[in-house]
Amino acid sequence: MKKFIISALGKDRPGIIAAVTQVLFEQDFNIQDVSQTILQTQFSSIIVVTGPDAVDPRSLCEILTAATRNLDMHFHVRELDPAGSGWATCACESFVITTRGPDRKGLVAQITAVLAAHNVNVTQLQAAFRGGDDPDHNVMIYEVDIPIDVDQPALDAALKAKGRDLNLEVNIQHKNIFEAINRI
Numbered sequence: 001m002k003k004f005i006i007s008a009l010g011k012d013r014p015g016i017i018a019a020v021t022q023v024l025f026e027q028d029f030n031i032q033d034v035s036q037t038i039l040q041t042q043f044s045s046i047i048v049v050t051g052p053d054a055v056d057p058r059s060l061c062e063i064l065t066a067a068t069r070n071l072d073m074h075f076h077v078r079e080l081d082p083a084g085s086g087w088a089t090c091a092c093e094s095f096v097i098t099t100r101g102p103d104r105k106g107l108v109a110q111i112t113a114v115l116a117a118h119n120v121n122v123t124q125l126q127a128a129f130r131g132g133d134d135p136d137h138n139v140m141i142y143e144v145d146i147p148i149d150v151d152q153p154a155l156d157a158a159l160k161a162k163g164r165d166l167n168l169e170v171n172i173q174h175k176n177i178f179e180a181i182n183r184i
Contacts (some may be wrong), residue, residue, distance in 0.1 A: 001050040001051060001052070001053065002050065002051060002052070002053055002055065002079060003032075003048065003049070003050050003061075003079065003080040003081070004048070004049050004050075004051065004055075004057060004060060004076060004077055004078065004079055004080060005046065005047070005077070005078050005080055006045075006046070006047045006048075006049065006060070006061075006064070006076070006077050007045070007046050007075065007076045007077075008020055008043070008044070008045045008046075008047070008064070008073055008074070008075050009042065009044055009073065009074045009075075010041065010042070010043050010068075010072055010073040010074060011041060011042060011043065011072065012038050012041055012042060012043040012069055012133055013043075013071065016043050016045075016068075016071055016073065017036065017045070019068050019071060019103070020045070020047070020064065020068060020073075022067075022159075023063060023064055023067040023068070024047075024051075026164050027051060027052070027055070027060070027063060028051055028052055029049040029050065029051035029052075030049060030050050030051070031047060031048070031049050032048045032049060032050060033047070033048040034047050034048075035047075044093075048080070050123040050174065052116070057077040057078055057079050058077070060077045061075045061076065061077040064077070078122075080137065080166070088160035089149055090121075090145065091147060091148045091149075092121070092145035092146055092147050092148065093102050093145070093146055093148060093174065093175075094123070094143065094144070094145055094146075094174070094175035094176075095143075095144050095145075095146055095172055095173065095174055095178075096141060096142070096143055096172070096173055096174075096176055096178035097111075097113060097115075097141075097142040097144060097159065097170065097172045098139065098140065098141050098142075098170070098171045099111070099139070099140045099142075099163065099168045099169065099170050099171075100138065100139050100140075100168065100169045101138060101139060101163075101166065101167050101168035101169055102167055103129045103138040104166075107140065107166060108125070108127065108140065109166070110165075110166060110168075111140070111142070111159070111162060111170075112142075112160060112167075114155075114158050114159055115142070115144060115159075116163050117158070118150055118154070118155045118158065119147055119149075119150060120144050120146050120147075120150065120155065121144060121145045122142055122143070122144050123143045123144060123145055124141075124142070125140070125141070125142050125143075126140070126141045127139070127141075128140075143175065155172075156172055159172060
């Protein structure tokens with residue numbers, strides 16, 4: 001079995017997930033992982049699947065495009081190393097970083113530059129920018145993996161300093177603590 005990652009983009013409407021997953025089922029693919037969201041009016045999904053060895057990324061993309069033509073979807077398919085390798089194998093702990101403050105260009109770029117400089121991997125990013133100076137309307141939530149050998153006080157100090165430069169309130173918490181505090 002081959003492993004593929006599929007990205008799907010298009011204007012949001014009911015039935016997209018049903019159509020895409022039906023095609024995958026009919027082509028003998030098994031879904032291993034899915035991330036899907038709506039950003040403004042746009043549907044976005046990333047799906048990891050395993051399937052027949054005879055299929056290549058181009059043919060899978062063509063099959064998905066043809067089967068969802070009425071939905072005007074755009075697909076990109078890439079074959080993955082079935083063994084998986086890379087960052088996910090690091091000795092890391094999960095944290096949540098939140099920022100609140102006035103919206104302006106470059107906020108994500110500048111915060112993620114601090115994270116990259118400390119070898120921190122962003123695993124999820126959610127941003128709600130509503131414009132203006134009301135900090136309650138502009139929130140970013142970064143889920144990150146921090147290697148256990150990272151100097152966390154130095155990382156925290158760098159994030160707080162960048163937050164001051166950008167007029168952002170920056171908080172960092174272990175993911176378990178964040179989830180316990182924010183549980184409804």
